[in-house]
Amino acid sequence: MLHLFAFAALAATAPCPHPKVHDGDTIRCGAERVRLANIDAPELAGSERCSRASRRRLAGSRNPAWCDSALAERSRATLAALVARGSTRLAPIGRDRYGRLLARVMIDGRDAGAYLIARRLARPWR
Template sequence: MSIVALTCALIAIDGDTLRCGAERIRLLGIDAPEMPGHCQEGRNCAPGDPVASKNALAERAKGPATIERIGRDHYDRTLARVRVNGIDLSCAQIQNGQAIYRADWDQFAFIATDCPSASAAARKPAGRIITRPANRQPPLPNQASGWSYRNCGEARRAGAAPLRRGQPGYGAHMDGDGDGIACEPIRR
């Protein structure tokens, strides 16, 4: 991890992602509502107004900033804690109802430890998640673990593909033909 003072103007891409020059920065431990058209079929998306969430982050991102890099996500964005004028942006988005806390996205529990609103959310059952309905028969829930890989690329990099319905990591969003097997090789 490294802490670096940023010298660029932060630009909000949505309620949980910023841009600093060419670098895309994903705020640690939160999930904000998706911009229109981004909550794809079968995907779990945070509830709320995506434009209001983005605007709130844009307003909070004005001023001297520091970034604490934690790692990279599967989209090759920098995972980080970002503070502007001494305020942690992940904490501010949760506290003001513009994002939900995600313990599974909070590496090392930094946000849960430092943000009272995240600590309270971590003690409660998971918040309401909006799932965009699919146009086919819904798959059986993943009883084994309750989580899934974000996409087939992530599953393949982990050496887990193909995945069958009910296996840890399986998600209907990766099962394009709905046959219960996700990330299966393309047959030619």
Template sequence: MSFAPLAAAIIACTAPSVHDGDTLRCGAERIRLFGVDAPEVRRGSTPAEPFAYEARDELLRLTRGRVGCRPVDRDRYGRTVAKCWSSASPDINAALIRSGYATEYRRYSKGLYAKPEAEAKAAQRGVWAKPAG
């Protein structure tokens, strides 16, 4: 799917609402973070995956203040897929992966976030933490 006409547009807002660890809403625009795969929060009777709420809270922290997103695609649910930055981070996508609460979605990002993921893994943060015991 070609996304060229919208790729030049930047979506900007202040303190967007955060749905889960890889999805936010900037005004009327639903945005899925490009290259980020966060654990799923609880949906109906399906329980939350481990670290789902930590990922959501980290995205909330990273999106306080001004946020800008550059669209790169649109997903099958009609959400804008974008690379985002904020007052708190020049690259929200990489910061979330570096936190260890999300992993790189290599199917789409093709290794763009391999370094932040390797940092999280080496530091045993979040999903990369060794089980206790």
């Protein structure tokens, strides 16, 4: 049964021929903003989520702000290098509250989110 589910997930993917990396957990496929599903990458310098007020507001949330700009740059660079090396496909899941497409992002069959988590450049979204 698991193999059937994995096959169905692969069959439901869509190509993203020229992805542009915004940060460690967001890319663009043409005009579509795509949020990598189920991960959280650190915020880039200047992110509103890292303002004092936002950090205070988010401190007790399921997804507090992760403000480490040096790690954020490494996360973005690693994702950019990964998408540059292979074919990018999306397995859409839905939309987030900002209207971005939530999707598993696959590079030559490899889950980009899991790749970043394994390198400690992202963490599972809580």
